Amino acid sequence: MSVDQYSGSSASVSGVSQSDVELRNSSPLTSPPSSHQSPSPAKQSNHTPPSSPPKEQSGNQATLQAPLLLETTSAQNVNAYTTATADDAIDPALKGLSDSFPAGPDDLQVQDPALDDFSWLPDFAPNNQSPAAVSGGANPMWPINTAFNSLPSTQPPSSTSESPSSPLARAGSANWSNGENATDLESLVAGSVEKQGGNAGKSTNIRASAASSESGFETGRDEGVPPPKKKSHARKQPEGHIKRARNAFILFRKHITDSNLIPPSVEVKHQNISVVAAKMWKEAPQEVRREFQEKARLEKEEHQRKYPGYRYQPVFRRTDIIRRRVRKDPAEDEKVDAVAEALIKGKAGGELEKEIKDQLVTRSDASENESETSTKSRSRRRREVGQLSKGAVRAQRAQARAKQMRQNLLGSNLLNMSFYNAANARLASSTGTNDYHARQDAAAAAGMAPPNGVMNGPHGHTHPGMQYVMDTYMQMGYGMDGRPLQMGGSYSGEAYGGIAQSGPAPTGVESEMYRLPPIDGNGYEWQAPPAMDYWEQGGVAPDIAPPPQQGYPMEEGYYAPGYEMEGVPAEHNMEYRLPLLMEASREDGRSFAERAPGDLIANAYAHGENESRDLPSMRQWTHEGQQTPSNHVMFSERLFDGALGSAGIPERPERDDALGMFDQAMEHAGEVAQW
């Protein structure tokens, strides 16, 4: 695997997208990228002095250079203690870009001694320190001191330095050390650090991995190789968040991970490494503990110096939430114990690996009798017959969501409104059985409701395209909030008759209204109702009242009786109403209009049923899944077709068929939705 794969252009590795790079490359940085520690003006990214914040810089080169270059010259301590922002602020991909830009004056600003001089920090890098330097010479044999220089670098340092996926950890990083592998590099580092002295050359400033990141406040690297920035999985913190100063144990633990003490072949899970670190910490000599405690103390002081007003304010988080349960493996616990024990005894690296492997073999032999049990245990994880896989469950969920979305769409008032209008258009434009006057005359003569083909209102009045006005409620489906939508008529009494039957006519229902826009340009339009409501003309019964001059449905225009809403312009008097509930069906023995469902299509079906036609009843619909959660019938393609048929509308193949109208309605619903 080449180093190039870890270059900044590799989004998958670096965690930085190309677009991200381009964006930052093409626009001035207003702030250090991902910087989450800038609470006060005094708190600048340590590599960017307050006098020259990135946002004030001009020019691409300077803009990029200052915030991107984290080079720490030897003028500073090798262990320069930069803030934690450094690692986050400096995009590894952009670090690589720094090569493309010559160091400008801004570069010098990076070396603000007030902010960047962390020479106070004791050098705890095991690779460039003698064991005595680390432990004060008191415990030279303690593994924390002795193991480093002899360890094969199989355990990659931590992410902020060199993670397992880092180029450094993967031997053969030519850009890092001219082909030297990581082990060689580390041995080189000790000398390199010492050699640097006052050398301000940056390319030779190769630091020990442990020292580079132990503070968590990364200092610069060899800018030739952009260090991979692993995507942080830490809890997201708000912008400007200041991390706490680390305590001795945390520093100790990081030291463990940075020092390759535990080969990955032995342990890679950091949960277990934490356990090992804890055991080691408890067993650590006082000298070692003191060193880390002193380091923590210094870090704390520096933290206070940098953030004088800082106050630790933990965020309250719920603790009663169900956390993910991870299966505990007793064998793993044993291994952790063994690793810690071996480390404390002074074994590390290959020796440690061998020791652990031996122990595992021994345990394996000893627990041979238990293998069957463990097998059974493992088998429990297998899928049982008929049990859906994780992916299958996921797919089912996705399908359910999609279905729900379709349902919502179908149930939306917009779609149903389109259905209604489409059906109405067919009704209004149909001929033959829908001869209004003929049926009116016939019905009047017979003293009964008009024949099939038209839907009645409560007054028995029929007219193609106006049925909904006569009936009390027009089920429009469901709004996006899940509440049923209905379209009401003109009168307060009639408009809410469905509900009023079981109680007083609702008042204040207007508050439950939804107002929809007039629809134009789609073959019909809602128009302002006539000033005179034809239902109340001269006390004439509506069913025999002559049609008004205005407000009648035409082929491409539907008129509605007036309904004035407070605050609604007169030209928008046609309203869709949102009652609390819809009357879906009524008992027999009443008039058709009373027992008919308030749904247009349901009306049609019910009417057809009343005519002894072989049509499904509401109950059947329910069983067929055409029922809404609140027992209302929803429009659907099938219902739409059925409605046309039950309404006695002859098929007209030469024109748009029902399916075409359905599609048209769907399309229109989409258009309305965009309104």
Added chain:
DNA sequence: TTAACGGTGTAGGTAGACTT
């Protein structure tokens, strides 16, 4: 239908400092 994959978020494990 399912696996694979990319992206995102977080539990887990520790000690100590710190706040509430």
Added chain:
DNA sequence: AAGTCTACCTACACCGTTAA
């Protein structure tokens, strides 16, 4: 006293997308 947060990063969960 209880809970958070520092360090670390893998494993896992979850989602959406894509391909077989």
